[in-house]
Amino acid sequence: MTNYDEWTDDVTPNKKGWYGVNYCWDAQEGSFCSSxxxxxxxxxxxxxPYPMMNISRKGFADSDECDDWIEENDIGF
Numbered sequence: 001m002t003n004y005d006e007w008t009d010d011v012t013p014n015k016k017g018w019y020g021v022n023y024c025w026d027a028q029e030g031s032f033c034s035s036x037x038x039x040x041x042x043x044x045x046x047x048x049p050y051p052m053m054n055i056s057r058k059g060f061a062d063s064d065e066c067d068d069w070i071e072e073n074d075i076g077f
Contacts (some may be wrong), residue, residue, distance in 0.1 A: 007054040014042045016061025018066040022075055023050040031065050052056035061066045 013019055019038055026032035031053060037044045038059070043052075054075065060066035 004075060006057055007075055008057050009054050011052045011055050013038045013059060015057065015059060017061070018063050019043075019059055020056035020066055020073065021050065022054040023052050025051065031076045033070045033074045035060070035063045035070060036052055037063070044047045 005067065007020070011021075014037055018035050020033055021036045022031050022033050022042070036050075043050075056066070056069065056073070060069060
C-alpha cells in the first residue's frame with residue numbers, strides 16, 4: 001500500500017544517502033520512481049537532468065534498500 005506521507009516535494013535532502021525520487025518528463029507519459037544517490041551537494045544522475053517532483057522523506061544506506069522501499073511506496077502514475 002502506497003503511503004504518500006513518506007514523500008516530500010522538498011527535493012533537497014539534508015544528508016547524503018540513497019533516496020526514492022519521483023520524476024516526470026511529460027504529464028502524458030506519467031511519473032516514475034527510482035533510487036538515486038545524493039552526495040551532499042546534488043543528486044548523482046549519470047549526466048541526465050531528471051525533472052524531480054518528490055523525494056522520499058528518509059534516506060537509505062544502499063540502492064537495494066531504497067528500491068525495496070519504492071516497491072512498497074511507488075507514487076508513479
